[in-house]
Amino acid sequence: MSDLFAARTQMAVSLAFHIIFAVIGVALPLMMVIAETCWLHTRNPVYLCLAKRWAKGTAILFAIGAVSGTVLSFEMGLLWPHFMGAAGSAIGMPFSLEGFAFFTEAIFLGIYLYGWRRTSPLAHLFSGAVVAVSGLASAMFVCLVNGWMNTPTGFRLVNGQFTDINVWEALRNPAGMPEAIHMSLAAYCAAGFATAGVHAFLALREHSSRFHRCAIAIALVVGGSAAVLQAVSGDALARVTAINQPTKLAAMEGDFQTRSGAPLRIGGLPDVNTRQTKDAIEIPYGLSVLAFHSPKAVVAGLDQTPRNEWPNVLVVHIAFQIMVGIGTILVGVSLLFAWLAWRRRSLLASDYFLKLLVLCSPLGFIALESGWVVTEAGRQPWIIYHIMKTSAAVTTMPGLMNTLVLFTLLYLFLAVIVIGLMSRHIIATPPEAEIQAVAAGEVLTHA
Template structure:
């Protein structure tokens, strides 16, 4: 493995690991705050127990996310010094503000964890809400920095120099809103289905039925609402990508040839040599309609993009198909759940509905990982789209491959530790709430 590939692999591993904790840190505090609010309003101790159980999970993921996020911040400078040399002064503001949001989140979480019986109950609840809001803001700010890499703004690039720097314009670049919206909704869907799936599994196993049934409802509702909204945000993102990064869109869709009534390809195996997709299902004109709201307008294909500026087609296309496919499955589960809530109350007592949520437990996070693969791999060969190539930003320091191996071992160890802590936390749910309930 050469140093360039090792640097990219280490960054991909770190991002892939950290994004799971980021999503949970953005969303789980809101589940916790809703349960806490219901406890204050109803006095039902099950809601209190749910709140305290979830708050311990939030603490676990906060600590792990803080470690993985700190590693990422160092890796930006160590692995990509040329990038940070020029980009740091331009897009450094969202990272600085993210640090402020992180400190607020840490303080609020400390108040919440140790505030039981010490604070006014509504002040205590507000500290939990602040944890959620600051975590969400933190995530949005990081996404804004990443969006700048896809849509660079806030500077003039003249003769290799970065001039007239405007950090505010850089932070609020053309891509930040669509990326932040898509990421936030994805975080709610992924975390919601994961948490709901775990509680659904416990219900099916007949463990602490009242506790898990009550806990199931909160993340399930959040997840299903997010799953319905996600295709809408995806449409906004796709139209934005078509306008700013046509090469990425062409790779996502394995769209090799520019033509009128551009077809949408579902599935298939891209063949970059033959410039075709084998075994895919083509729907004529649908890609043109999705991008331009017209069935005949040509969508720019890879044939109009220089080969050395084209992203890896196969990886981008497969990742995009995985993301969309899992999104559609989660949308189907969400629609079933809403039908059950509104029209078919009897479905709420059916084990098959719970099994659907159990099956969906990992789907949201797999879709998130696939989506970030599309975002990052689809931008290649650029680290700053159209301005700086990734190969020009990597560190000249040798031995990066060994660093990649070490970090891989560290992240695997952290994953095992977090899994053990969560398993132990789930097993510690008190048996006092093991009351049979007839429905969800």
């Protein structure tokens, strides 16, 4: 295994692990705040139980995310020192702001967890809102950095060196905000459907539980709304990609030939040797319409890029198809939920709907991971698009295989811990017992 492959694999494992906790840290606090808001308006003890339980879940996952995120920050410097040395002055500002948002989230999460009987209701709700906003801000600043790697701006390149750096122009790079919005909606969608799926599984065993009915409703409002909006943000991001990274778009679609009126492909397997995408369903003019909003628009194919600068077309295309396919399924489930709510049908009345939610619970995370494969693998062989290749950024330190094994074992260890903690947390106290305790004015054991 080459050092470059080992470094990329280690970074991929780290990102794939950390991103799960990062997106839950973005979305779960929002659901927590919605539950507490409902409690303040209705004084229904079910909502208070939900807010407290989701708050504890947020704390557990925040702690694991902090560990994995710290590892990632060290890996950026250790594995890619040439990248950090060249681009550090351009991306240092958003990374610093991300750190500020992280510490803000940690501080106000502590206030939220221990302030139930020590702060006023509005002050307590405000602390939860700060947790939700700072978690979102943290994720968005990281996405702005990744957007800069895809569409670098805010500097001049003189003899291979970055000069006249304008960090605000770097923050406003073309892909940054569309990517941040798309990622944020993906976080709400993934965490919302995962939460709904967990409560649907428990509801199948406890059909009379008010707790699970309210939890599913809140989770699906968050996750379902994000899934529908995701289609809009995906369209905007695709157009940015078409303009600034045509090679990535061509790999996503398995499009080898530049043409006017390019078709949109569903499925299929690209063959780089024959330069054809076999067995795909083609929608005439579809890609031209989506990318440039014109059926006659010319869409650049892979034939416009030297062969040695192609990404792994098969991997990018399959990951993109998985992401879009799952997104379509989740939009359909969201619309079904909206229809059931409009018809005023109980979410717990249909075992089929609950089982559907259970099946959908991991799909958001699968789509999320696939989307990051598209983003990262689609940019290759560049770490900074058309400026620095990934092979030029990797460390020369030997023994990268050893660190790959070590950190993979660390993540497996953390995964076992978090699965154990969350399993005990979910089944710790029967929801009905919690509701009765709150109704009687008792202090919850996990408060």
